[in-house]
Amino acid sequence: MRRIKCRILALLLAGMLIALVSACSVNVKKEQDGQDKQVDIQSPLGGIHVSKEANGADVGLPVYPGARVRPKDAGDGDKSANVNISGFGFGLKVVAIQYESDDPPAKLISFYRDQLKKYGRVLECHTSHLDLDTDVKEHDETSHALTCGRSSGSNIELKVGTKENQHIVAVEPEGKGSSFSLVYVRTHGKDAEI
Numbered sequence: 331m332r333r334i335k336c337r338i339l340a341l342l343l344a345g346m347l348i349a350l351v352s353a354c355s356v357n358v359k360k361e362q363d364g365q366d367k368q369v370d371i372q373s374p375l376g377g378i379h380v381s382k383e384a385n386g387a388d389v390g391l392p393v394y395p396g397a398r399v400r401p402k403d404a405g406d407g408d409k410s411a412n413v414n415i416s417g418f419g420f421g422l423k424v425v426a427i428q429y430e431s432d433d434p435p436a437k438l439i440s441f442y443r444d445q446l447k448k449y450g451r452v453l454e455c456h457t458s459h460l461d462l463d464t465d466v467k468e469h470d471e472t473s474h475a476l477t478c479g480r481s482s483g484s485n486i487e488l489k490v491g492t493k494e495n496q497h498i499v500a501v502e503p504e505g506k507g508s509s510f511s512l513v514y515v516r517t518h519g520k521d522a523e524i
Contacts, residue, residue, distance in 0.1 A: 376417020384410040388425045389512040391445050397429040420519040432507040442499040449490040458483030
């Protein structure tokens with residue numbers, strides 16, 4: 331009798347899995363060279379949207395005048411991404427674009443400090459790499475404020491918002507000009523404060 335119950339349970343689970351997988355839809359758009367440009371997956375459990383196309387409006391910030399999207403390098407991947415994952419009370423949206431400019435970092439920092447003010451108090455951090463501040467610290471689980479962390483370096487990050495809803499501009503010197511990234515991160519779930 332116990333074996334029959336286990337087999338019935340296994341068959342029910344397999345049937346549910348097949349039903350969920352068959353209810354899943356996948357839509358892939360390709361670039362001219364055959365590479366995936368956009369992938370959308372929908373299922374009863376949630377959805378995933380991944381696209382190589384992103385712009386300043388997706389980040390909520392204008393593009394610095396005269397800036398251009400960084401070209402794709404041989405060792406690097408794409409210079410923009412728009413990712414949206416959602417399901418059962420949780421969601422994550424990340425939009426990131428890398429640009430380059432002939433202007434020095436100070437000009438970009440001044441421009442974006444003014445642009446970010448509409449989202450709240452702007453935090454200036456000195457870093458050696460992009461720091462997405464999404465973890466609530468163990469000693470203060472109620473804090474949703476962004477921090478600079480402990481890193482230091484020659485790159486500057488301007489951050490505004492909360493850990494669940496943040497805009498970041500990361501600027502680094504490159505030759506006589508600058509390279510910079512515009513990033514928007516939004517999470518929501520049972521513990522998020524939006």
